[in-house]
Amino acid sequence: MTTAKNILEKLVSFPILGGQSNLEIIAWLKDFFESYGVTCHLNYNDDQTKANMHCRIGPAVDGGVILSGHTDVVPVEGQAWDTDPFTLTEKEGKLYARGSCDMKGFLACCLACVPEMLEADLKRPIYFAFSYDEEIGCLGAPFLVQDMIKTYEEKPKYAIIGEATMMEPVVGQKGICIYETTVNGSAGHSSRIKQEVSAIHEATRLILWLENKMNQLIDSGHTDDRFEPNHTSLHVGTIKAGIAPNVIADRCSFHWDVRVIPQDSVQEIVDDFNAYCRKREAVLRERFPEFRIVNKEHHPPVPPLDTPEDLDIVPWIKKLSGNEKLNTVAYAAEAGQFAEGGFQAVICGPGSIAQAHRANEFIAIDQLEKGEAFIKRLIRELEK
Numbered sequence: 001m002t003t004a005k006n007i008l009e010k011l012v013s014f015p016i017l018g019g020q021s022n023l024e025i026i027a028w029l030k031d032f033f034e035s036y037g038v039t040c041h042l043n044y045n046d047d048q049t050k051a052n053m054h055c056r057i058g059p060a061v062d063g064g065v066i067l068s069g070h071t072d073v074v075p076v077e078g079q080a081w082d083t084d085p086f087t088l089t090e091k092e093g094k095l096y097a098r099g100s101c102d103m104k105g106f107l108a109c110c111l112a113c114v115p116e117m118l119e120a121d122l123k124r125p126i127y128f129a130f131s132y133d134e135e136i137g138c139l140g141a142p143f144l145v146q147d148m149i150k151t152y153e154e155k156p157k158y159a160i161i162g163e164a165t166m167m168e169p170v171v172g173q174k175g176i177c178i179y180e181t182t183v184n185g186s187a188g189h190s191s192r193i194k195q196e197v198s199a200i201h202e203a204t205r206l207i208l209w210l211e212n213k214m215n216q217l218i219d220s221g222h223t224d225d226r227f228e229p230n231h232t233s234l235h236v237g238t239i240k241a242g243i244a245p246n247v248i249a250d251r252c253s254f255h256w257d258v259r260v261i262p263q264d265s266v267q268e269i270v271d272d273f274n275a276y277c278r279k280r281e282a283v284l285r286e287r288f289p290e291f292r293i294v295n296k297e298h299h300p301p302v303p304p305l306d307t308p309e310d311l312d313i314v315p316w317i318k319k320l321s322g323n324e325k326l327n328t329v330a331y332a333a334e335a336g337q338f339a340e341g342g343f344q345a346v347i348c349g350p351g352s353i354a355q356a357h358r359a360n361e362f363i364a365i366d367q368l369e370k371g372e373a374f375i376k377r378l379i380r381e382l383e384k
Contacts, residue, residue: 018135058125070134106162137299162349172328
């Protein structure tokens with residue numbers, strides 16, 4: 001019998017980072033399912049270097065459940081690992097490897113239960129959905145969702161995204177989008193600061209605008225105490241500019257992200273920021289006609305998740321998980337994209353998010369066992 005641990009050992013051996021081709025792990029997953037006679041569907045990106053994969057076990061009827069996870073992981077470069085990050089290592093009840101917690105542990109729990117799913121008298125189907133490039137902006141999930149809608153005549157009802165939550169149901173997540181802003185000014189001697197246009201000075205005004213916008217949203221009551229922090233955040237993470245202290249910088253670029261609570265809109269914030277940028281351009285072009293500010297979106301906004309408590313999935317996931325408490329998370333995930341696709345979505349999976357993205361990432365063996373027990377209870381529910 002193939003156990004979740006055996007499967008996890010294989011899954012973590014694929015060192016596929018966000019942005020890289022995931023075809024090798026997709027091929028392994030496809031072979032795994034086809035060895036059980038399950039038909040798989042692949043959905044490729046434009047240059048055929050990456051693929052989403054989905055499949056169905058059970059009858060082609062409405063009301064099924066999607067079990068979803070991503071196939072990529074974050075880098076290990078520069079982190080002080082005590083073990084090989086791509087070799088599963090067991091120590092004191094914990095399984096160490098990159099992706100063991102985020103989120104190949106959940107995938108392993110699901111795959112280990114495939115034989116039981118096939119033997120079960122399912123009244124509603126179970127779908128598997130595996131995406132690419134989650135770690136760099138949830139890029140693959142929108143195409144995965146749309147391909148599933150197009151492929152199956154019946155409609156699944158629920159989507160469970162198995163990010164690490166210690167098997168506690170999560171009904172809300174923040175949305176996110178990342179931008180690069182580039183300011184083009186005029187170079188010159190630093191003594192001419194009033195005659196030239198410093199890209200650094202103007203970028204500083206823009207950065208302060210972003211911070212002030214965040215504070216304005218908070219002050220105007222745009223808060224949601226289910227989240228920590230309880231507000232939309234705007235943060236500048238990198239800035240690059242200048243060649244010398246006595247040279248006015250003609251170029252400055254900075255990266256920033258916006259993480260919205262469900263009541264706020266990324267687009268409205270960005271529209272306000274763009275309007276301020278146009279005002280600054282109008283002012284500075286009187287001094288330097290070629291002054292401009294360019295905002296570049298790194299990826300489409302990832303929508304927040306806000307699953308109402310009166311939806312059917314809420315009591316159902318409480319029952320399956322054995323947890324009555326409903327949580328929210330500040331990180332972004334693919335659940336909001338599945339909700340946009342028309343599925344009742346929650347996040348629930350084994351392991352602690354505190355272990356994700358760090359050196360010596362691990363999932364506790366008891367969490368892996370709880371994840372597998374969760375899937376087995378789901379099978380029993382779908383037999384009713």
